[in-house]
Amino acid sequence: xxxxxxxxxxxxxxxxxxxxxxxxxxxxxxxxxxxxxxxxxxxxxxxxxxxxxxxxxxxxxxxxxxxxxxxxxxxxxxxxxxxxxxxxxxxxxxxxxxxxxxxxxxxxxxxxxxxxxxxxxxxxxxxxxxxxxxxxxxxxxxxxxxxxxxxxxxxxxxxxxxxxxxxxxxxxxxxxxxxxxxxxxxxxxxxxxxxxxxxxxxxxxxxxxxxxxxxxxxxxxxxxxxxxxxxxxxxxxxxxxxxxxxxxxxxxxxxxxxxxxxxxxxxxxxxxxxxxxxxxxxxxxxxxxxxxxxxxxxxxxxxxxxxxxxxxxxxxxxxxxxxxxxxxxxxxxxxxxxxxxxxxxxxxxxxxxxxxxxxxxxxxxxxxxxxxxxxxxxxxxxxxxxxxxxxxxxxxxxxxxxxxxxxxxxxxxxxxxxxxxxxxxxxxxxxxxxxxxxxxxxxxxxxxxxxxxxxxxxxxxxxxxxxxxxxxxxxxxxxxxxxxxxxxxxxxxxxxxxxxxxxxxxxxxxxxxxxxxxxxxxxxxxxxxxxxxxxxxxxxxxxxxxxxxxxxxxxxxxxxxxxxxxxxxxxxxxxxxxxxxxxxxxxxxxxxxxxxxxxxxxxxxxxxxxxxxxxxxxxxxxxxxxxxxxxxxxxxxxxxxxxxxxxxxxxxxxxxxxxxxxxxxxxxxxxxxxxxxxxxxxxxxxxxxxxxxxxxxxxxxxxxxxxxxxxxxxxxxxxxxxxxxxxxxxxxxxxxxxxxxxxxxxxxxxxxxxxxxxxxxxxxxxxxxxxxxxxxxxxxxxxxxxxxxxxxxxxxxxxxxxxxxxxxxxxxxxxxxxxxxxxxxxxxxxxxxxxxxxxxxxxxxxxxxxxxxxxxxxxxxxxxxxxxxxxxxxxxxxxxxxxxx
Numbered sequence: 001x002x003x004x005x006x007x008x009x010x011x012x013x014x015x016x017x018x019x020x021x022x023x024x025x026x027x028x029x030x031x032x033x034x035x036x037x038x039x040x041x042x043x044x045x046x047x048x049x050x051x052x053x054x055x056x057x058x059x060x061x062x063x064x065x066x067x068x069x070x071x072x073x074x075x076x077x078x079x080x081x082x083x084x085x086x087x088x089x090x091x092x093x094x095x096x097x098x099x100x101x102x103x104x105x106x107x108x109x110x111x112x113x114x115x116x117x118x119x120x121x122x123x124x125x126x127x128x129x130x131x132x133x134x135x136x137x138x139x140x141x142x143x144x145x146x147x148x149x150x151x152x153x154x155x156x157x158x159x160x161x162x163x164x165x166x167x168x169x170x171x172x173x174x175x176x177x178x179x180x181x182x183x184x185x186x187x188x189x190x191x192x193x194x195x196x197x198x199x200x201x202x203x204x205x206x207x208x209x210x211x212x213x214x215x216x217x218x219x220x221x222x223x224x225x226x227x228x229x230x231x232x233x234x235x236x237x238x239x240x241x242x243x244x245x246x247x248x249x250x251x252x253x254x255x256x257x258x259x260x261x262x263x264x265x266x267x268x269x270x271x272x273x274x275x276x277x278x279x280x281x282x283x284x285x286x287x288x289x290x291x292x293x294x295x296x297x298x299x300x301x302x303x304x305x306x307x308x309x310x311x312x313x314x315x316x317x318x319x320x321x322x323x324x325x326x327x328x329x330x331x332x333x334x335x336x337x338x339x340x341x342x343x344x345x346x347x348x349x350x351x352x353x354x355x356x357x358x359x360x361x362x363x364x365x366x367x368x369x370x371x372x373x374x375x376x377x378x379x380x381x382x383x384x385x386x387x388x389x390x391x392x393x394x395x396x397x398x399x400x401x402x403x404x405x406x407x408x409x410x411x412x413x414x415x416x417x418x419x420x421x422x423x424x425x426x427x428x429x430x431x432x433x434x435x436x437x438x439x440x441x442x443x444x445x446x447x448x449x450x451x452x453x454x455x456x457x458x459x460x461x462x463x464x465x466x467x468x469x470x471x472x473x474x475x476x477x478x479x480x481x482x483x484x485x486x487x488x489x490x491x492x493x494x495x496x497x498x499x500x501x502x503x504x505x506x507x508x509x510x511x512x513x514x515x516x517x518x519x520x521x522x523x524x525x526x527x528x529x530x531x532x533x534x535x536x537x538x539x540x541x542x543x544x545x546x547x548x549x550x551x552x553x554x555x556x557x558x559x560x561x562x563x564x565x566x567x568x569x570x571x572x573x574x575x576x577x578x579x580x581x582x583x584x585x586x587x588x589x590x591x592x593x594x595x596x597x598x599x600x601x602x603x604x605x606x607x608x609x610x611x612x613x614x615x616x617x618x619x620x621x622x623x624x625x626x627x628x629x630x631x632x633x634x635x636x637x638x639x640x641x642x643x644x645x646x647x648x649x650x651x652x653x654x655x656x657x658x659x660x661x662x663x664x665x666x667x668x669x670x671x672x673x674x675x676x677x678x679x680x681x682x683x684x685x686x687x688x689x690x691x692x693x694x695x696x697x698x699x700x701x702x703x704x705x706x707x708x709x710x711x712x713x714x715x716x717x718x719x720x721x722x723x724x725x726x727x728x729x730x731x732x733x734x735x736x737x738x739x740x741x742x743x744x745x746x747x748x749x750x751x752x753x754x755x756x757x758x759x760x761x762x763x764x765x766x767x768x769x770x771x772x773x774x775x776x777x778x779x780x781x782x783x784x785x786x787x788x789x790x791x792x793x794x795x796x797x798x799x800x801x802x803x804x805x806x807x808x809x810x811x812x813x814x815x816x817x818x819x820x821x822x823x824x825x826x827x828x829x830x831x832x833x834x835x836x837x838x839x840x841x842x843x844x845x846x847x848x849x850x851x852x853x854x855x856x857x858x859x860x861x862x863x864x865x866x867x868x869x870x871x872x873x874x875x876x877x878x879x880x881x882x883x884x885x
Contacts, residue, residue: 002031002032004032004094004097004098005030005031005032005094006090007030007086007087007090008029008030008031009027009028009029009030010027010028010029010030010082010087010090010091011027012025012027012083013025013026013027013028013037013065013080013081013082013083014064014065014080014081015037015039015046015078015079015080015081016079016080016081023081024039024040024044025039025040026038026039026040028080028082028091030090030091030094032098033049033050033098033108034047034048034049034050035047035048035050035053035070035091035094035095036048037078037080041834042834044834044835045835046078048070048072048076048078049108049432049434050095050098050099051098051099051107051108051386051431051432051433051434052072052073052074052076052428052431052432053070053071053072053073053095053099054071054072054073054385055070055071056068056069056070056071056092056095056096057069057070057071058088058092062081064081064083065081065082065083065084065088066081066082066083066084066085066088067079067080067081068080068081068082068088068091068092070095073384073385073431074427074428074431075286075289075499075500075501075502075503076503077290077503100387100388101386101387101388102387102388102389103387104386104387104439104440104449104451107386107433107439108432108433108434109433109434109435109436109439109451109454109455109456110454110455112434112435112455112456114456114461120456120460120461120464121460122453122455122456123452123457123460124456124457124459124460124463124464125437125456125457125458125459125460125461125462125463126452126457126459126460128363128366128367128370128457128459129366129367129370129371129374129375131161131162131163131371131375132147132163134367134371135147135163135165135190135193137358138192138193138195139193139195140165140190140193141165141168142168142193143168144167144168144198144200144228144229144230145165145166145167145168145190145193145200145228146165146166146167146168147163147164147165148164148165148166148172148175148189150164150172150175150176151163151164154443154444156175156176156179156185157179157184157185157186157187158185158442158444159184159185159186159341159376159377159441159442159444160186160189160375160376160377160443161375161376161377161443162443164189164190165189165190166188166189166190166221166224167221167224167225167227167228168228169224169227169228170220170221170224173217174217174220174221174224175187175217175221176217177215177216177217177218178215178217178218178220178221180215180217181207181208181215181217181218182204182205182206182207182208182218183205183206183207183208183254183338183339183340184205184339184340186204186205186339186340186341186377187204187218187221188202188203188204188221188222188225188334189202189203189204190202191203191335191348191352191371191372191376192348192351192352192355192356194326194327194355196327197231197326197327197330198229198230198231198330199229199231199325199326199327199330199331199332199333200225200228200229200326200332200333201322201326201332201333201335201348201351201352202225202332202333202334202335203334203335203336203340203344203348203376204334204335204336204340204344205336205337205338205339205340205341205344206239206246206249206254206255206256206336206337206338206339206340207254207255207256207257208253208254208255209250209254209255209256209257209258209261210250210252210253210254210255211250211251213253214261219261219262222235222257222262222264222265222334223262223263223264225332225334226264226265226332228332229330229331229332231329231330231331233329233330233331233332234264234265234266234331235264235265235266235331235332235333235334236265236266236267236268236325236331236332236333236334237256237257237262237265237266237267237268237333237334237336238268238270238318238321238322238333238334238335238336238347239256239267239268239269239270239336239337240270240272240318240335240336240337240343240344240346240347241269241270241271241272241274241337241338241343242269242270242271242272242273243269243271245273245274246269249338254338256269265334268321270314270317270318270321271314272311272314272315272318272337272343272346272347273311274338274342275342275383275393275395275397276395277311278311278395278396278397278400279394279395279396281306281307281308281311282306282308282396282399284302284305284306284307284308285302285303285306285308285500286500287302288302288303288305288306289500289501289504290504303495309490309493309495310490311400312400312403312404312407312493313488313489313490313493315343315346315347315350315400315401315404316350316404316407316486316488317488318335318347319346319347319350319351319354319404320351320354320485320486320488322335322347322348322351323351323354323355323483323485324485326351326355327355327483335347335348340376340377341376341377341378341379342378342383342395342397343397345372345373345376345378345397345401346397346400346401346404348372349368349369349372349373349401350401350404350405350408352368352372353365353368353405353408354408354483354484354485354486355483357415357476357481357482360415360416360417361417361418361476362417362418362422362462362466362469362470365417365418365422366459366462369426373398374437374438374443374446375443377441377442377443378397378398378441379393379441379442380398380430380438380439380440380441381439381440381441382394382441383395383396383397383398384398384430384431384438385431386431386433386439398427398430399427399430399499402423402426402427402499403496403499405423406420406423406496406498406499407486407492407493407494408484408486409471410494411486411487411492412484412486413471413473413513414473414474414475414478415474415475415478415481415484416471416474417470417471417474417476418469418470418471419469419470419471419513420498420513421468421469421842422462422469423499424498424499424502425462425469426458427499429458434456435455435456435457435458435461436451436452436454436455436456436457437457437458437459438458439451439455470517471513472513472516472517472519472520473513473516514825514842514843515825515826518822518825518845521845521847521873522822522845522847525847525864525867525873528864528867528871529866529867531867532866532867821850822845822850823845823850823851823852825843825845825852827852828843828852831843831852831853831854831857832851832853832857833853833854833856833857835854835856835857837854842854842855844858844874845874846858846874846875846876846879847864847873847874847875848864848875848876848879848883849876849878849879851876853876857876857877858874858875858876858877859874860874860875860876860877860879860880861873861874861875862875862880862883862884865883
């Protein structure tokens with residue numbers, strides 16, 4: 001806790017860059033979870049989680065201060081020069097205290113609480129894996145394999161899961177006897193059942209044969225595995241250890257299966273070394289990576305001397321051997337090493353990944369980790385050094401598995417649903433202790449510590465951000481959707497720069513998948529925007545199309561026809577076909593719609609030579625054509641609306657919502673019968689609106705007169721209404737209640753505002769009542785055509801044509817916010833906050849402004865008003881604040 005931190009802020013700390021030639025000065029902050037170095041002017045920040053720190057090296061004092069080298073388990077090296085000795089010792093003590101807790105309860109996972117805005121729940125992800133369901137997916141149990149309940153309470157083997165599957169003809173006595181003859185009681189169990197050939201992959205630990213020991217039950221269990229395969233081929237025992245190591249263990253009372261005693265087997269040994277050799281190899285490689293001023297030949301020679309890629313080659317070789325025998329020849333395999341939880345997990349998990357395309361999906365890969373690593377007892381806490389005193393048992397076993405997966409993804413880029421970012425997330429959270437998924441050394445220990453009830457699951461976080469980890473090139477229907485066989489030859493293997501050198505790369509390090517993801521996201525937004533336009537265009541067309549199937553707009557002839565309303569169909573019969581849009585109206589609409597985007601501009605597609613990207617480009621081109629078609633539709637609609645407005649400009653009609661209307665026929669005729677509960681308001685452009693009167697008038701009075709202000713406004717617009725007698729106005733004011741007077745006063749203010757807008761080319765619809773305004777914000781109301789009244793008259797809300805035009809303006813304005821010319825990821829190396837992009841600092845496009853931002857500046861998600869779906873898209877902080885107002 002923070003009580004232990006006495007000096008939370010240390011100024012004038014020097015941070016040496018990788019080349020050791022350049023340095024920056026900044027401030028070092030010490031918290032209870034992170035070590036934070038902030039450069040001057042806050043140009044860049046480096047956050048280091050204490051649980052990620054592997055070692056702290058103190059060097060001799062220099063002229064500038066006390067050197068301190070911090071190395072992390074995620075392959076970051078930070079060289080600091082601290083000016084004072086007391087501050088130097090404070091930093092060392094804080095790091096040692098928080099990075100090496102002595103109990104699980106002190107780990108970050110037990111105090112971590114995600115942001116409430118993320119919507120994550122504590123139980124999300126913990127029930128993702130179910131052993132019975134997973135084996136049921138394989139077709140187990142069946143006539144050859146059955147469920148074993150001997151380990152329900154972890155009494156038979158405390159490092160295995162509770163649900164185990166064994167040969168159907170193996171008795172419980174045989175299983176119990178075999179468990180006593182295997183190291184750590186880890187007897188042979190089913191790992192994967194390949195249904196097409198009915199062959200099986202089993203795993204266990206080494207037998208305790210010693211020099212001359214035998215176990216009848218163990219030999220019988222192996223024979224039952226042989227009989228469970230209808231092929232009749234002998235079971236192949238794959239010992240992942242070097243042969244010399246297996247012989248040395250045999251001298252110590254352990255060893256391997258002899259063909260003389262296990263008659264139904266054949267034995268094969270691979271040369272995968274133990275945890276200590278792997279740890280030393282990784283350290284040698286990282287020393288080469290962080291060595292300054294190396295030539296190319298020196299770098300390659302250093303990588304060769306470390307032997308790291310050689311170890312990756314051996315792991316892949318063993319897994320490929322398993323795949324070929326199970327899938328091609330239908331022969332069952334038993335894999336083991338010494339205890340069966342390190343090299344065995346690597347080989348079995350990688351073989352399952354290559355055999356079953358389900359494990360190459362996001363959900364399937366998480367299931368694979370749960371099955372082969374977590375439930376079968378890989379010692380994550382020991383191998384990752386989660387607690388104090390476990391450093392001797394640390395080894396990059398799971399890191400090697402992730403690299404083998406990454407090497408496979410390079411050769412089969414369309415066969416994996418997840419991307420490299422997902423693998424990096426797994427590796428970082430392997431050591432962060434932020435989630436409880438990788439804590440503990442066995443399923444039994446995790447159950448006893450109740451990690452699932454007190455910590456959050458990493459799988460829950462993945463599901464909340466699943467779009468960030470999807471491979472845009474994934475194609476489950478590809479030829480590689482079945483069994484894959486990556487080439488394990490060393491010349492085919494690559495140095496994983498994204499993991500081991502991500503903190504020292506000064507360039508942008510864009511991946512091809514990142515570029516394609518950006519294009520697909522932009523394509524999705526454009527498609528949603530087209531749906532948005534189609535929806536509102538159809539509503540607008542229905543509003544002005546006299547032949548519309550859902551609604552039709554009632555139009556009125558400017559000529560007097562006995563006060564009768566002339567519909568669009570009647571007008572066609574009397575005046576011929578409706579007038580087409582004028583050139584002027586089309587030009588106005590063209591100006592209004594000039595912001596309609598061109599989808600393909602600004603996208604650097606040519607740089608990506610992939611057929612998937614070509615398909616995306618074709619889709620975006622089609623989108624461009626559709627948007628152009630919508631532009632033409634808008635032009636037609638706008639022209640029709642403006643033409644109808646011109647025809648109605650001198651018309652004198654007042655409508656009511658209760659199927660009554662009044663037609664003003666003469667300049668000397670006083671306006672009569674305003675609809676009950678409504679007031680009429682008309683602008684200089686001929687715009688008419690009806691505002692509801694919240695208080696009903698006395699029905700016996702039979703009518704409501706119009707205020708002097710409203711009649712003056714009508715006279716200004718139509719030039720047909722004369723001044724109303726002052727006596728009538730005074731009488732009207734007397735009859736009005738106080739509430740109605742207040743509303744009339746508000747109308748006067750609104751009308752004065754409207755006079756200023758008369759000169760505008762496109763009339764702007766003012767707000768009506770609060771209720772109408774709220775309704776307009778929530779949805780796009782279609783124009784309503786009421787049924788004819790008993791007198792044979794249709795009623796419609798006043799100013800409906802003007803409302804349509806106003807809404808046309810309102811719903812085309814968001815188009816200007818759609819930025820189709822996103823800034824290319826390749827063109828930007830620094831975020832606007834100053835952070836330099838690298839593998840550890842990914843870049844993203846804001847879906848609103850199109851600018852390139854870092855994860856921290858772009859970690860905001862919101863829905864967009866110009867798309868039809870309610871999906872939340874990533875936006876930058878500036879756009880998020882603007883959109884939220």
